[in-house]
Amino acid sequence: MKKFGLFSIFVVGLTAGLVAQGPVPVRGTIALEGTMRKFYRGVNTIVVTTLDGMDHVYHFTKDLVVHGGKGSGVGALEGLRGTVVVHYTIEGTEQSAQEIDRIGDEGLMVTEGAVVQIDRVRKQITLRLDSGRTETLRLTDRAAVDAGTDIDPTSTGTTKVVVYYSDTTGQKVVHFIKKTS
Numbered sequence: 353m354k355k356f357g358l359f360s361i362f363v364v365g366l367t368a369g370l371v372a373q374g375p376v377p378v379r380g381t382i383a384l385e386g387t388m389r390k391f392y393r394g395v396n397t398i399v400v401t402t403l404d405g406m407d408h409v410y411h412f413t414k415d416l417v418v419h420g421g422k423g424s425g426v427g428a429l430e431g432l433r434g435t436v437v438v439h440y441t442i443e444g445t446e447q448s449a450q451e452i453d454r455i456g457d458e459g460l461m462v463t464e465g466a467v468v469q470i471d472r473v474r475k476q477i478t479l480r481l482d483s484g485r486t487e488t489l490r491l492t493d494r495a496a497v498d499a500g501t502d503i504d505p506t507s508t509g510t511t512k513v514v515v516y517y518s519d520t521t522g523q524k525v526v527h528f529i530k531k532t533s
Contacts (some may be wrong), residue, residue: 373460381439381498383528384408388436388452391429398449400438406445410440410449417451418516419527420459434459437516437528439494440502451494453516455528460516460527467503467511477526480509489517489524502531 386400386408400408410465414426421428439451453460464487465479468486475496478488503511518525 380443383437383439383498385435385437385455385528385530386434388429388434391432393426393429396426398452400436408438408447410438412449416449418454419451419453420454420456421452422458425480439528440500451527455516460518461524462514462516464512464514464532466509467507468509468523469514470503477515477529479515480511487524489515489526491526495526495528503529 375381381411383431386402388398389401389407390399392398396412396525398410398412398530400410402408404523412426416426416429418428418432421430421432423430429452433450434457435455437453437455437460438449439453440447440449455462463479463481465487468478468480470477470491472491474520475491475493476488477491478486491494510533514530514532515526516528516530517526519525
């Protein structure tokens with residue numbers, strides 16, 4: 353009985369220690385796709401709803417980068433609705449938006465393919481499209497560091513992705529990569 357009591361105390365103590373540790377902190381920039389729902393200029397906050405129906409609240413500063421909005425900086429958020437990708441960091445419990453990409457009409461375009469190669473030094477990704485041809489696209493600085501880190505470099509040609517890119521100067525520049533298989 354005494355051994356059982358000591359064992360119980362050990363298990364309870366171990367469990368309490370694990371719970372107290374909390375989740376592993378996330379480092380770097382995270383990207384999340386969702387629908388822009390609300391913009392609160394006075395408190396520098398936006399609300400984005402993900403595909404699973406969860407609302408996420410992000411704070412931002414005046415140096416926020418917005419691709420595909422009307423205007424520049426925070427002003428580009430006025431009237432911005434529809435699908436967006438929010439690039440954010442987490443400090444404590446606060447999620448801070450660094451960049452917002454509008455997807456669709458006046459924003460980033462989307463294409464799918466299988467990853468042939470990601471060259472983070474040259475800031476390039478090569479995809480094999482459904483048509484069988486390959487295409488090499490540039491990566492933004494942020495995408496070269498953060499995007500596609502879950503893609504196994506040894507699985508050449510088998511990892512399917514969706515890439516979100518701009519094409520303002522005749523060259524496709526990838527802002528975000530989402531693994532689909």
